[in-house]
Amino acid sequence: MVAGCCPQKMRNMSELPENCQNESAESKRPQFGKRILSEDADVFQHNAWDNVVWDEEQQKLASLKVSENSTVTKSGDELLKFETEADKFWNKFYGIHQNRFFKDRHWLFTEFPELAPNIVKNDIHQPLRVLGSESQEANDVESVASCHEKLVPDMKIFEIGCGVGNTIFPILLYNINPSLMIYGCDFSSTAIEILKENPQYDESRCNAFVLDVTLEDWITPFEPESLDIVVLIFVLSAIHPEKMKHVVQQIHRYLKPGGLILFRDYGRYDLAQLRFKRGSCLAENFYVRGDGTRVYFFTEDDVRNLFTESGFKEEQNLVDRRLQVNRGKQLRMYRVWIQGKYRKLS
Numbered sequence: 023m024v025a026g027c028c029p030q031k032m033r034n035m036s037e038l039p040e041n042c043q044n045e046s047a048e049s050k051r052p053q054f055g056k057r058i059l060s061e062d063a064d065v066f067q068h069n070a071w072d073n074v075v076w077d078e079e080q081q082k083l084a085s086l087k088v089s090e091n092s093t094v095t096k097s098g099d100e101l102l103k104f105e106t107e108a109d110k111f112w113n114k115f116y117g118i119h120q121n122r123f124f125k126d127r128h129w130l131f132t133e134f135p136e137l138a139p140n141i142v143k144n145d146i147h148q149p150l151r152v153l154g155s156e157s158q159e160a161n162d163v164e165s166v167a168s169c170h171e172k173l174v175p176d177m178k179i180f181e182i183g184c185g186v187g188n189t190i191f192p193i194l195l196y197n198i199n200p201s202l203m204i205y206g207c208d209f210s211s212t213a214i215e216i217l218k219e220n221p222q223y224d225e226s227r228c229n230a231f232v233l234d235v236t237l238e239d240w241i242t243p244f245e246p247e248s249l250d251i252v253v254l255i256f257v258l259s260a261i262h263p264e265k266m267k268h269v270v271q272q273i274h275r276y277l278k279p280g281g282l283i284l285f286r287d288y289g290r291y292d293l294a295q296l297r298f299k300r301g302s303c304l305a306e307n308f309y310v311r312g313d314g315t316r317v318y319f320f321t322e323d324d325v326r327n328l329f330t331e332s333g334f335k336e337e338q339n340l341v342d343r344r345l346q347v348n349r350g351k352q353l354r355m356y357r358v359w360i361q362g363k364y365r366k367l368s
C-alpha cells in the first residue's frame with residue numbers, strides 16, 4: 023500500500039467549501055454519461071441524471087429568466103469595491119469556513135487523468151487505486167518502487183485559485199511521480215495559510231503561494247515555459263470577464279510548449295445563475311453572491327474563444343448537463359458545467 027493512499031483521506035480532502043456547493047454537488051457524479059433519463063415518468067426514481075438534453079422551450083425560459091436580471095443596478099463605487107477588494111471577500115469567506123465545508127471530488131481523475139497518469143480506474147465506484155499498490159498487480163504493472171528507480175520525467179503542475187487545497191492534496195496522494203512538483207496560488211492569503219497548515223502539505227513536492235493572477239506581472243517560484251499542466255477549476259468564473267484574457271495570456275507564457283490547461287467551471291444557465299436575484303448582476307452573466315464573492319457563467323464559445331485566441335489548441339470543450347432531483351419535494355434542478363482541455367502549440 024502506498025503511504026497515505028487511503029480512500030477515506032481522499033474523501034476528506036477533496037471536498038469543497040460551502041459557497042462552492044454549486045460545484046460540490048457535481049463532485050459526487052462518478053463520470054459523464056452514466057445514467058440517462060429516457061422516460062420522463064422515471065425522473066424521480068434516481069437522484070440525478072447525466073447528459074440531459076434541453077429542449078428549445080427550456081432554453082428560452084432560462085434565457086428569459088437571465089434577461090430579467092441582467093440590468094446592473096450597483097453604483098460605480100460598489101462595482102469598484104467588489105473588484106479591488108475581491109481578495110478580502112475571499113479571505114473573509116475562508117476565515118469563516120476554514121476547510122470545514124468540503125465535499126467529495128471523485129471526478130477529478132476521471133475527467134483529468136493527466137493529473138495522475140498512474141491511477142487504475144477499472145470501476146469508478148471502487149476506491150481509486152494506484153499502480154503497484156496491490157500485490158496482484160505488482161507483476162503486471164509498474165510498481166511505485168520501480169517507478170522511483172526509473173528516470174521519470176519531471177512534472178510541474180500549477181493550480182490557479184487553489185483555495186485550501188481541494189485539488190492539490192488529492193494530486194499529491196495519487197500522482198506517484200517522484201519528480202512531481204505541484205504549485206498552487208490563490209489571492210486569498212487566508213486560504214494559503216490554511217492550506218499550508220494541512221499535515222499533508224509536503225514542501226518537497228508542493229509550493230503554495232499568494233498571487234493575484236489578474237496582476238500585470240506575476241512573481242512565481244517557477245520560470246516562464248516551465249509548466250506541464252495548469253489547472254483552472256472554478257476559478258476563472260471568480261475573475262472579472264475583462265481580466266480573463268490577461269490571465270490566459272500569462273498562463274501561455276508560463277506553460278512549456280505542448281503544455282496543457284485543464285479547465286472546469288460554471289456553464290450558462292446553470293441553476294446557480296437562474297437563482298440570482300435582481301440587483302446581483304455586475305456585468306453580462308457575472309454576478310455577486312451575498313458574501314461578496316463573484317461568479318461568471320460560461321458558454322462553450324466563451325471558453326473556446328478565450329483560449330484559442332491566446333494561441334491554444336482545443337482538445338476538449340464540452341457541456342456537462344446534469345439533472346439533480348429532490349425526490350421528496352419532487353423538484354428538478356438543472357446543473358450546467360463546462361469542461362475544456364487546451365494545449366499550447368509546440
Ligand SMILES: C[S@@+](CC[C@H](N)C(=O)[O-])C[C@H]1O[C@@H](n2cnc3c(N)ncnc32)[C@H](O)[C@@H]1O
Binds near residue numbers: 112
Ligand atoms: C470557487 S473557489 C474555487 C477554489 C478551488 N479551485 C476549488 O475548486 O476548490 C475560487 C478560488 O479562486 C480564488 N481567486 C479568485 N480570484 C483570484 C485571483 N484573481 N487570483 C488568484 N486567486 C483567485 C479564490 O480566492 C478562491 O479560492
